[in-house]
Amino acid sequence: MSSATKALTLLSYFSTSRPEIGLSQMCRIAGRDKATTYRHLQALETAGFVEQIPATKQYRLGPALLQLAQVREATVPRKDGAKAALAALADATGETAHATLLSGNVLYGLCDCESPHHSTRAVIDMNVFPLHATASGLCSLAFGPEELLRTAVTNLEAFTENTATTEAELETLVEDVRLTGFGRGDKSFATETQGLAVPVFDHTGHFAGAVAVASVASRFTAELECSIKSELIIAAREITRNWGGTIPDAIEALWTASLNNPTEMESTS
Amino acid sequence: MSSATKALTLLSYFSTSRPEIGLSQMCRIAGRDKATTYRHLQALETAGFVEQIPATKQYRLGPALLQLAQVREATVPRKDGAKAALAALADATGETAHATLLSGNVLYGLCDCESPHHSTRAVIDMNVFPLHATASGLCSLAFGPEELLRTAVTNLEAFTENTATTEAELETLVEDVRLTGFGRGDKSFATETQGLAVPVFDHTGHFAGAVAVASVASRFTAELECSIKSELIIAAREITRNWGGTIPDAIEALWTASLNNPTEMESTS
DNA sequence: TACTGCGGTTCGCATATTGAACCGTCGTTG
DNA sequence: CAACGACGGTTCAATATGCGAACCGCAGTA
Incomplete structure (x- = not known):
């Protein structure tokens, strides 16, 4: 170093x-x-x-x-493009929304937005998102560059007892994300939070980052999950559009299938 | 290093x-x-x-x-406090307005705002403002910490033929700022621009930075100068208030005097 | 008064940093 | 097409640089 x-x-x-x-x-x-x-x-x-x-x-x-941030924003104004969508997402779900940005092998938090709807809420206070333990991270592993998985397995820190700590565990999780189109962090980073994430894409057509909702585990129900997923899709389309990309058809299809038979999809995990 | x-x-x-x-x-x-x-x-x-x-x-x-900029802004939201005032300043004067921030011995550009009023306008594209050659820098030397002058004289780079390049020249300029309450950059940094600046203060009561207007030299008249000065004072009060400070009475007095008898003041320079 | 934790400094040692030289690749050009 | 230059990236010996144990003065406090 x-x-x-x-x-x-x-x-x-x-x-x-x-x-x-x-x-x-x-x-x-x-x-x-x-x-x-x-x-x-x-x-x-x-x-x-x-x-x-x-x-x-x-x-x-x-x-x-x-x-420097000003220069960065003037050059690559991604944050601006995400802000409005995140606010709408937080408002619609009543939970904390955030966006992440993949740069190299590191997933950076870009912007987050808390909803005033509940008095308890998830607080995003991270600079770097662990790839193996967060919904956004799993999205990156599922839809980002392949070599990302190799770097992820080198550090499988256990944040909670739900964190995937073996390469095999991680691969099942990632495979599930590839099947459903949704990254899930089931108390895998913090014991009280439940994360859901979807990928966003930029003008190069590649995976660029993720948009996610972090909910409080104690109030996380099937209905809420369904609602969050719908809103996530809207936000992902919006942000992807702002960043000059398009959602691959394959992923749109996953989302549709996943929303139509949620139970069948969940049974695959 | x-x-x-x-x-x-x-x-x-x-x-x-x-x-x-x-x-x-x-x-x-x-x-x-x-x-x-x-x-x-x-x-x-x-x-x-x-x-x-x-x-x-x-x-x-x-x-x-x-x-990191987000954290900084959340902690010390100075930029937000300056933005609105700068926009108003740019709008009222029809010229480019900017604010600078003194940290240690370095004067950083914080935020700037161009007016769409004229097709030609000064463009601020600097990270660090030279203390001896800009209106904002002279303000810092006049009203900032005393040791600043010692570091300033170590680098008297000549940007134009109007730049002060000797310690004596610089001291007369600074003395003029101390008498009038206005920093002046008369084509001392770029041959086409004419700067006017006033100091702003933060919650500690000390000099925190400057707010300035950069005008195109060819259209810089006595009337415009007078107008800019009035607007600068308004902006400085606003930003200082936003940063939790107050304008020292001595400086308010300088401004009043300077605006009432502009010719007498100019003769001292 | 003695003690603790703080920000800051010193100095000898060894390790991390340095830059000339080198490599493979690309786009250009005679 | 081959020679060329400019580019991003790598190597390795020499030494400049960063390192950390120990130390200083200060402020709070018990």
């Missing part, structure tokens, strides 16, 4: 739920030496990727990110 | 006008070795800060930036 990579990974520890991190705290989180961490934070600071709050000496994400 | 810093600086070469950069091109721009640049780009890629377009092998900014 290059030292540049090490420095950059520090950034991923910032999140909306933990926006400010002190030096010692960062050392503990990253599991690295204080001097090293300090130098890395300094490097990040000179580049404007973090800034130090003078009062508390804590670090937080810096303004240079706004710059 | 740490290798992390070196890798991070590569990111700053991306801009809306140059969103995709190949390996060799990046080497030339950065003036560094090919192998080194390649490794740096790889590190950036694994961190999601750049991604490689499979078709052309060129690199462009990656999706991880969107993540």
Whole structure:
């Protein structure tokens, strides 16, 4: 791991739920030496990727990110194209909706949207989505590039007791996604959440990412699932259109079949 | 310069006008070795800060930036607070408006807004604003931390023949800003543009950045200048309020005086 | 006063980083 | 078509660079 990579990974520890991190705290989180961490934070600071709050000496994400994100959006304005569809999806289902973006072998969270409909809701606070344990990740494995599966099996971390931890388990899950057209995360990432995802495609015609709904497991019923699936399809079409792609006919057919005989499809898993 | 810093600086070469950069091109721009640049780009890629377009092998900014910028915005939503005011400013003046943010010793562009009023207009395409050559930069030197001037004089690059290139020249310019409350960039950064800027303040009560209007030199008249100044003051008050700060009374007084006897003030420069 | 945890610094060692040189491939051109 | 140059990517010896244990001063506190 290059030292540049090490420095950059520090950034991923910032999140909306933990926006400010002190030096010692960062050392503990990253599991690295204080001097090293300090130098890395300094490097990040000179580049404007973090800034130090003078009062508390804590670090937080810096303004240079706004710059670069702006350039990225101006060049590849995918986030804009997803926002409206996600809002509609969250509103229609009453659950948290989010979109993910595959870049290389990594699935990044792009944008998420909570619904105010319930007081309890799933909160998306991730930068990178594990491929083997989330509905979006399984979608990527099912419809993304084939080599993705090879990288996924190298890290089958068990997030819950439902996480697939063997290559065989994972392959059955992926096969199920290929049959139904829906990625399912049945408490496989967090014990309280139930995820459903569908793939989206970009102008190259390839798999580009996924759009998903994370529901609270305790209120997840067959009716809700059916409703979420319908809305997911609408959102996937919308986002795919915005990104200049089209849903492959094969997948549209899967969705139709899957919605018409849900029980038969579920029995295949 | 740490290798992390070196890798991070590569990111700053991306801009809306140059969103995709190949390996060799990046080497030339950065003036560094090919192998080194390649490794740096790889590190950036694994961190999601750049991604490689499979078709052309060129690199462009990656999706991880969107993540982090989102967190930054959620934590310190300054851009949102400036957007509306900038739009109003651009609309009222018919010129390009922008806001800058001081972090450490560097003045970053935060957000800009072009007015559709004229067919020719100033285009803001900078990540970092030179302190000695822009209206916003002079504002920072005049009202920001004192040590800023020391770092500014270490790089007095001449962008045009009007750029201040000696410490003495720069100090007269800064002194003028301190007397009038307005930063002026009289074709000091580009030969065709005329900038006017005022400082904005954040919740700490310190100088936080500047809001500015960049006009096309050929249509810059005394009337336009007066109009821009009035609108700038309105925008500065608005943005400062949004950032939780207040305009120091001393600066409000400068503006009032400067607007009442513009000729007398100009004679001091 | 002694103790703890904090941000920040020092310094010798060893490892990760460096860049000249090299490779295979592509599109161009005489 | 073969020679050419530009490109992305790789190798390897040399050494610059990053590393971390130990240390410093400070602030809170018991």
